[in-house]
Amino acid sequence: MSATTRASDVETRPVGLSTDDLPFLFDDHHRALADTVRAAVRDVVALEAKGHGNDTDRAIVASLGAHTLLHGFAPTAGSVDLRAICLVREGLGWASGNADSLFAVQGLGTYPIHAFGNDAQRDRWLATARDGTHVAAFALTEPEAGTDVASLRTRAERVGDRWSITGEKVFISNAPIADRFVLFANADPSRGRRGITAFVVPRDTAGLTVEGPTALVADHSIGALHLDGCVVDDDCRLGAVGDGFKIAMATLDTFRVSVGAAAVGMARRALDEATHRAVARAQFGRSIGEQQQIQAYLADMVTELDAARLLVLRAARLRDEGAASITQEAAIAKMFATEAAQRIIDRALQIHGGSGVMRGVAVERLYREVRALRIYEGTTEIQKVVIASRLLERERARLPST
Numbered sequence: 001m002s003a004t005t006r007a008s009d010v011e012t013r014p015v016g017l018s019t020d021d022l023p024f025l026f027d028d029h030h031r032a033l034a035d036t037v038r039a040a041v042r043d044v045v046a047l048e049a050k051g052h053g054n055d056t057d058r059a060i061v062a063s064l065g066a067h068t069l070l071h072g073f074a075p076t077a078g079s080v081d082l083r084a085i086c087l088v089r090e091g092l093g094w095a096s097g098n099a100d101s102l103f104a105v106q107g108l109g110t111y112p113i114h115a116f117g118n119d120a121q122r123d124r125w126l127a128t129a130r131d132g133t134h135v136a137a138f139a140l141t142e143p144e145a146g147t148d149v150a151s152l153r154t155r156a157e158r159v160g161d162r163w164s165i166t167g168e169k170v171f172i173s174n175a176p177i178a179d180r181f182v183l184f185a186n187a188d189p190s191r192g193r194r195g196i197t198a199f200v201v202p203r204d205t206a207g208l209t210v211e212g213p214t215a216l217v218a219d220h221s222i223g224a225l226h227l228d229g230c231v232v233d234d235d236c237r238l239g240a241v242g243d244g245f246k247i248a249m250a251t252l253d254t255f256r257v258s259v260g261a262a263a264v265g266m267a268r269r270a271l272d273e274a275t276h277r278a279v280a281r282a283q284f285g286r287s288i289g290e291q292q293q294i295q296a297y298l299a300d301m302v303t304e305l306d307a308a309r310l311l312v313l314r315a316a317r318l319r320d321e322g323a324a325s326i327t328q329e330a331a332i333a334k335m336f337a338t339e340a341a342q343r344i345i346d347r348a349l350q351i352h353g354g355s356g357v358m359r360g361v362a363v364e365r366l367y368r369e370v371r372a373l374r375i376y377e378g379t380t381e382i383q384k385v386v387i388a389s390r391l392l393e394r395e396r397a398r399l400p401s402t
């Protein structure tokens with residue numbers, strides 16, 4: 001699929017990266033970051049113009065590394081800056097859903113090593129993740145364990161001072177190009193989720209077969225893994241035996257917020273395109289933007305977009321300031337932003353009339369790209385379960401025990 005963002009778009013459009021409208025949510029270094037993201041977006045657009053495929057995808061990851069944008073997943077000093085990650089995803093989401101996914105999954109496969117690995121593991125794997133010369137991936141989902149990930153069946157068996165891993169992983173983003181996988185397997189099924197353990201599995205491990213790329217509704221590097229007695233050393237184990245579920249959930253809590261940011265970037269692009277179209281397209285002797293129905297669409301779109309961005313940045317800032325848990329805020333941000341983005345993009349397409357469904361125009365691409373965001377890293381339905389259960393738990397705790 002050819003890219004629908006042109007170099008000239010990046011020069012003349014805002015790329016959805018304003019930090020000035022919400023000064024109370026950003027620090028000075030976030031303002032400087034917006035310029036770096038804009039430069040990176042320009043390079044991504046140039047690379048995608050050459051066509052989609054594994055070589056382009058690896059080149060995009062390397063380019064993001066060269067622009068230092070991957071450092072934030074494993075900072076050498078300080079802690080992860082979630083607002084910065086959100087800004088990058090807003091910018092990439094504006095220009096290319098594929099580049100946004102490549103960026104985010106590099107993070108999903110890097111952050112667990114930074115946060116839960118030991119010094120030797122960080123020394124071994126993080127430098128190449130930061131500079132983008134090695135591509136990372138995160139392998140949790142299985143054919144029979146999607147939303148219910150705790151029921152995963154991939155088995156890790158201790159063999160002396162090594163581990164033998166056997167099982168299957170599906171829907172693994174970056175799999176076609178990844179050099180290594182942060183992978184979750186159960187080391188003691190009798191303990192249920194408390195047996196789940198995290199490993200770093202290099203791609204060249206004997207017994208590991210990668211299937212893909214699998215074609216999706218929009219460009220997205222994705223595939224499946226088959227593990228047949230893959231043997232890895234114990235120093236590939238992240239955290240303690242049984243810590244895997246906790247590691248997976250902590251990683252997803254952080255990155256889930258940034259899915260909302262990518263949705264905001266895509267929705268911002270749709271609003272930019274729709275506003276332009278409302279002014280440029282005339283029917284009945286005047287621009288369609290002078291029709292009140294179109295104005296009402298635009299008003300709803302910008303209001304939902306602002307609300308989504310605020311929810312995303314609230315969750316991100318809480319985490320940056322060291323909140324003990326952002327599970328509730330992350331679920332609210334992810335659910336609202338991805339659902340709102342879908343509505344905004346649909347309206348933008350409607351404002352384009354028939355031109356909106358033509359292959360190659362930006363709103364058509366966005367219409368396809370935004371869809372998966374309501375599914376991965378926890379579906380909208382499961383976010384609702386999380387949000388409501390926290391609310392009910394709090395109320396139950398408030399009631400006097402009987």
Ligand SMILES: Cc1cc2nc3c(=O)[nH]c(=O)nc-3n(C[C@H](O)[C@H](O)[C@H](O)COP(=O)(O)OP(=O)(O)OC[C@H]3O[C@@H](n4cnc5c(N)ncnc54)[C@H](O)[C@@H]3O)c2cc1C
Nearest residue numbers: 138139140141146147171172173372375376377378379381
């Ligand atoms: C583009 C894309 C990229 C992905 N990348 C990765 C990746 O890099 N690594 C990885 O490990 N996984 C990845 N995934 C997998 C993703 O996380 C799962 O698809 C997702 O968690 C849903 O699981 P499932 O597809 O098996 O759906 P199912 O779990 O089968 O769900 C089907 C439907 O049932 C609903 N449902 C299920 N349980 C409940 C419940 N308790 N209450 C209400 N509704 C419920 C769901 O919300 C959904 O609507 C990716 C998926 C996609 C689409």
